[in-house]
Amino acid sequence: MDPLDGIAAFVRVVDSGSFSAAARRLGISKSAVSAQVQRLEERLDIRLLHRTTRRLSLTEAGAAYYRHCARILSEAEAAEQAAGALQREPRGTLRISAPDSFGWRHVAPAVPAFLEHYPDLGVDISLSPTHVNLVDEGLDLAIRIGVLEDSPLIVRKLATSRLIVSATPAYLKQHGTPREPRDLAGHNCLCTNLLPWGDEWRLAAKRGEVRIAVGGSFRSNNADMLRAAAIDGVGIAILPTWAVFEPLRAGVLRRVIEGWEPPASTIYAVYPGTRLMSMKVRAFVNHLARFYGKTPYWDAGL
Numbered sequence: 001m002d003p004l005d006g007i008a009a010f011v012r013v014v015d016s017g018s019f020s021a022a023a024r025r026l027g028i029s030k031s032a033v034s035a036q037v038q039r040l041e042e043r044l045d046i047r048l049l050h051r052t053t054r055r056l057s058l059t060e061a062g063a064a065y066y067r068h069c070a071r072i073l074s075e076a077e078a079a080e081q082a083a084g085a086l087q088r089e090p091r092g093t094l095r096i097s098a099p100d101s102f103g104w105r106h107v108a109p110a111v112p113a114f115l116e117h118y119p120d121l122g123v124d125i126s127l128s129p130t131h132v133n134l135v136d137e138g139l140d141l142a143i144r145i146g147v148l149e150d151s152p153l154i155v156r157k158l159a160t161s162r163l164i165v166s167a168t169p170a171y172l173k174q175h176g177t178p179r180e181p182r183d184l185a186g187h188n189c190l191c192t193n194l195l196p197w198g199d200e201w202r203l204a205a206k207r208g209e210v211r212i213a214v215g216g217s218f219r220s221n222n223a224d225m226l227r228a229a230a231i232d233g234v235g236i237a238i239l240p241t242w243a244v245f246e247p248l249r250a251g252v253l254r255r256v257i258e259g260w261e262p263p264a265s266t267i268y269a270v271y272p273g274t275r276l277m278s279m280k281v282r283a284f285v286n287h288l289a290r291f292y293g294k295t296p297y298w299d300a301g302l
Contacts, residue, residue, distance in 0.1 A: 004076065006040030007069045009033045010048060014058065014066050015093050015122060025122075070095065070138035078278050090280035091120040097134070098143040100127040101223035102267070106242055106298070107143055110291040114284060121280055129221055134272050141281050143288075145240075146265045153270040158288055159296045163262035165203070166244060166253040167236040178236070178256055181210045188235030189214035193221050201238060203260040238262050245298040267292075 012022035013033065023030040041048050048062035058066060070093075077092055098107045103125060111123050126132070126139075134142055134153070142153075145161050165184075178184050181203045191199050191214065201212050216236075218229050223243045230237040231247055236256065247253040269285045 004072075006036045006043070007072060009036035010040055011066065011069050011073055011093075013037060013049070013056065014062075015124065018056065067136070067138045071135070074138065074140060074278070077280075089120055090118050090278070090283045092280060093122040093124055094141065094280045094284055095124045095126075095137075095139045096141045096143070096284070097126050097128060097132050097137070097139050099145055100129050101243060102145060102240075103127045103143065104224075106292070107288070110288055113291075114287045117287075118280075118283060121283075123284075134270070140278065141269060141271045141284065144268050144270055148268060148270070153272060156269045156285055156289075157266055158269055158285075159267045159292045160299075161265045161267050162241045162299060162302075163238050163264060164241060164244070164248075164255055164302075165201075165236060165238055165257050165260070165262070166248065166255050167230060168233045168252065169254050171233045171235065172254060172256065181212050181257060181260055184212050184214050184236065184257075187214075187216075188218075189216040190226050190229050190235045190237040191216055191219045192223075192226055192238075193219075202262055203257065204263055205260045209263075240265075241302055242296065242298040245302060249301060 009022065009026065012025050013019055016022045016025060019030050019033050019037075023033045026033060037049065044065070046061045046065075047059050048065060050057045050059060073092070096107070104127065107125065111125070115121065115123060126137075131144065132139065132142070134140075143158070148155060175187060176183075178187060181201075184201065189201070199214055201214050203210055203212065218226075218234050220226050220229070223239060226237050227239055227243050227247075229235070230239065230244070231252055241248075244253055248255065269288065271281050
């Protein structure tokens, strides 16, 4: 048996969730896929999959083996592309990591149109509040926000992530509306460790930048939780416009301290620099750039 046949069958079974779906993707019979995976297990002398009548699941050894196999197939696709043998249309499975809140709100909605345009592609998205190692996890692409550490990753800017200070009209009516940055010291400020400056909020205007020590009764490392707390009137929050553009447009939240904004950050697409940029990665990055627009749709009208 060609080892790559068994590896391809195994990876497709895991990606698809069943032998039948893997067979359709590979264009062979279900029995052939099952036989290839069985011979692979016999050659390795380990069980890779738990099989029941209702579902498949990876064994501990299978999960470790899958991560390596997914990278092998990715490298094989890149090698075919370099040799000019890859089909003109992207194919295979695109494995993506994205920040949890941003991924849910602004990566997932871009996927349906992408899959409709590229029917031979599958997309596997993992959401995480922390950066993961793309190579170790067998990922093709990651979406990241903020300052990037020095690394061999290749980077493309997708959009700017603006931050604004906002609160509900009810909170402001009860506690007063801050007019200057120094006024924040008397308010319940919803803090986060998503920002590198934490409890010392930085605000910039044409006349310069100030730093204000703040404090409050609620803290989270998740933008959606901070958004929910702000909408519930708990306090004043610094949040990215991509998280609060809808309640801002609806008047549920109101921007405060007009003319002052926290320093913006950047939304990037990154992929391993040790590989050629595969057609599927290039296609999805270009799709996201078009989907967000030159001025991101979440900033329109703000």
